[in-house]
Amino acid sequence: MSIDRRTFLGTAGLTALAVAGPAALARLASGSQAGAAGATRWAMVIDLRKCLKDQGCTDCMAACDKAHNVPQIPTRAHEVKWIWKEPFEGAFPGQTTPYTEEVFKGQPVLVLCNHCDNPPCVRVCPTKATWKRPDGITMMDWHRCIGCKYCIVACPYGARSFNFFDPRKYIKALNPDFPTRSLGVVEKCNFCEERLAVGKLPACVEACREKALVFGNLQDPKSEVRELVRTRFTIRRKPELGTDPRIYYLV
C-alpha cells in the first residue's frame, strides 16, 4: 500500500493534535498563572477624597524614596518612580466624561505598582527577574534583571522605571538598610516586602497623615481592606485590560 505526501502530513497533523491538543487547550484556558490562592493576598485601598485634602502633601512619596533609596532624577525621560501622582484623566482614562465631576478633573491621583494578579510584566520577563510571590507581591530580583526593559513596555500603568544613570549620584541621603540599584536595572514599588517581613506596614501607609492609604490582607475576611472593598464602591486602574490590579480607589 502506498501513501502520498498529502495523506501522510494530514494524518501526522491530526495525530499530533489528538495527543497534545487537550493538554495545550487546558493550559491556555487556565489563564493567569497566579490566582489568589494563598492565605495572604496583600492589597491597598486609597481613599482619594482623603488623599486630595492636602494636594501639596508628599509625605508618602518622601517616605518611600527615603526607605528605598529612590533616586531623584530631574529629567522627566529618565526619572525613577515608585509612588507618584498622575492627573485623574491619566490614571483612569476610561472613567472620564465631558462632565467628569469637577472635584476629580485634573486632580493628582496617587499611583504605584498595582501588584496585579495577572501581571503582564511577569509574563514578558525573559530572565524571571520579576515574578509573582504567593502573597501577591509582584517582586523583583535586581540581581537578575538584565535591563531589557520589556517589562516597562508591558506594564500598562507606567509603574516601572529604568536606571539610565548610576542612581547613587541622585540620592541625597543614603539609607544603609536598603540597597540602591545600579545602572541598567529596572525598578518599581515592592509593596515594602522588606518591611512586611519584619511586621511593619509599608512606608507610604505609615507616613500618611490622613490615613488615606489602607493596606492589608484581602484573603482575611476581617481585614480593613476587605471590609472597604466589600462595603464601598471602589475603582481600579484600567481593569478592562484583565491585569486584575490590587490597588483599589475609593472615589
Add this chain to the structure above:
Amino acid sequence: MRDRNLILGGLVVFLAVITFPVWYNLAAGSTAKPPELKLPTTEKACVASTAYMRTSHMDLLINWRDEVVREDNRIYKAPDGKSYNKSLTQTCMKCHNSKADFCDRCHDYAGVKPYCWDCHIDPKLVQRSAG
C-alpha cells in the same frame, strides 16, 4: 653557530624580563605576606567556621541572597544553633564593620572585584557622608 652567544644572551635577558615580577615580589616580601585582616572584637563566633568562611563565604552569601529575595526566607540557622538575619549589611557588617579593613584587603590581594557594593551600601560610607 656564530650566533650562539647572541641567542643564549637573548634567552637570559628574556627569562630575566618575564620572571621579573616574581623576583620583585620575592625581594619586596609582598607575596609571602597574606593580607592582614582586622577581625571583629565584639563577637567571637561567625555564622560558620573560619575555614568555611574563608573558602566559601561567597557561596553562603549568594545562597542567602537567593533565599531572601526569591523565597522570602530570611532566617539562617547556624551550625551552632544560633539564628541570624540573612543580610550582608545588617548581619555580616555589624561585626565586620569596616569594608576597607576586612573585605577589600583580601579582595584586593586576590584580585577579585565583587559587585556587591554597586548596590549594597557600606554603612561606613553613610556615616562619612552624614558626618
